[in-house]
Amino acid sequence: MTIPVPLPLARRIASDLANRHDVTLLFPDTFPDSLVSDALVPIVTLAYHAGGNTRITKAQVDQSVSFTLPGVPGVALDLLSLIPPVYGIPVGTVLRGACASLKRTVIRLSPDACTAGGELLTTLCHELAHAAGIERNGIAGTLAYVVPEGRAGAEGPAYGQTLAGMVYLSGADVRTAVTQIKAIIGGYAMDAAAETLTGLMVDQTAASIEAGAAIGGPWAEIAEALRAGGVDVSGVPT
Ligand SMILES: [Zn+2]
Numbered sequence: 004m005t006i007p008v009p010l011p012l013a014r015r016i017a018s019d020l021a022n023r024h025d026v027t028l029l030f031p032d033t034f035p036d037s038l039v040s041d042a043l044v045p046i047v048t049l050a051y052h053a054g055g056n057t058r059i060t061k062a063q064v065d066q067s068v069s070f071t072l073p074g075v076p077g078v079a080l081d082l083l084s085l086i087p088p089v090y091g092i093p094v095g096t097v098l099r100g101a102c103a104s105l106k107r108t109v110i111r112l113s114p115d116a117c118t119a120g121g122e123l124l125t126t127l128c129h130e131l132a133h134a135a136g137i138e139r140n141g142i143a144g145t146l147a148y149v150v151p152e153g154r155a156g157a158e159g160p161a162y163g164q165t166l167a168g169m170v171y172l173s174g175a176d177v178r179t180a181v182t183q184i185k186a187i188i189g190g191y192a193m194d195a196a197a198e199t200l201t202g203l204m205v206d207q208t209a210a211s212i213e214a215g216a217a218i219g220g221p222w223a224e225i226a227e228a229l230r231a232g233g234v235d236v237s238g239v240p241t
Pocket of ligand 1: 129133157158161
């Protein structure tokens with residue numbers, strides 16, 4: 004099934020949920036451009052390059068990549084500096100610089116993610132899962148992201164949320180969506196074991212969706228917000 008979501012409603016829901024979770028949400032047309040373009044996008048581009056995807060450009064990240072970065076308090080910042088350089092890129096130092104300017108966790112929605120309501124909320128599902136992980140695990144979770152197993156632990160649940168959005172909001176076939184997601188996961192520079200682990204977490208969510216079971220997490224909150232906004236979500240488990 005497909006749940007059509009008007010873009011203005013999707014934006015309102017995204018803002019409400021960000022406030023509820025104490026997250027700063029950056030829309031393409033409302034965020035301070037200097038923060039995103041001069042600080043955050045270069046960091047994320049470097050992270051891609053450090054992970055082995057050296058083809059992606061800063062302009063592509065700017066247009067297409069949504070991401071979540073933690074606001075890191077006080078002494079924990081120094082821990083970020085301990086992340087060693089990867090392929091000569093001083094990831095720890097650069098990340099420390101970016102996070103020092105953030106007062107709290109930031110979700111950046113890319114222009115591509117904000118062209119339609121369903122796409123926006125599907126992206127929000129994914130990024131709110133990351134924000135929840137940051138809330139639970141703090142700096143330890145952020146540090147863990149530099150090793151493949153840490154990325155698996157963060158991206159598995161997040162892509163489970165993406166899957167729910169693709170299926171429920173865009174009407175995607177579950178198995179086709181799982182295949183698409185696994186192709187994306189292949190770009191995260193994990194080793195075979197971590198990639199398998201991430202895929203298993205997505206498979207688990209797929210099995211829940213196929214069984215008509217609730218999957219919880221950000222999707223459940225978004226479905227509830229859609230219901231409150233007058234959208235019929237009666238056919239969808241939350
Ligand atoms: Zn992610």
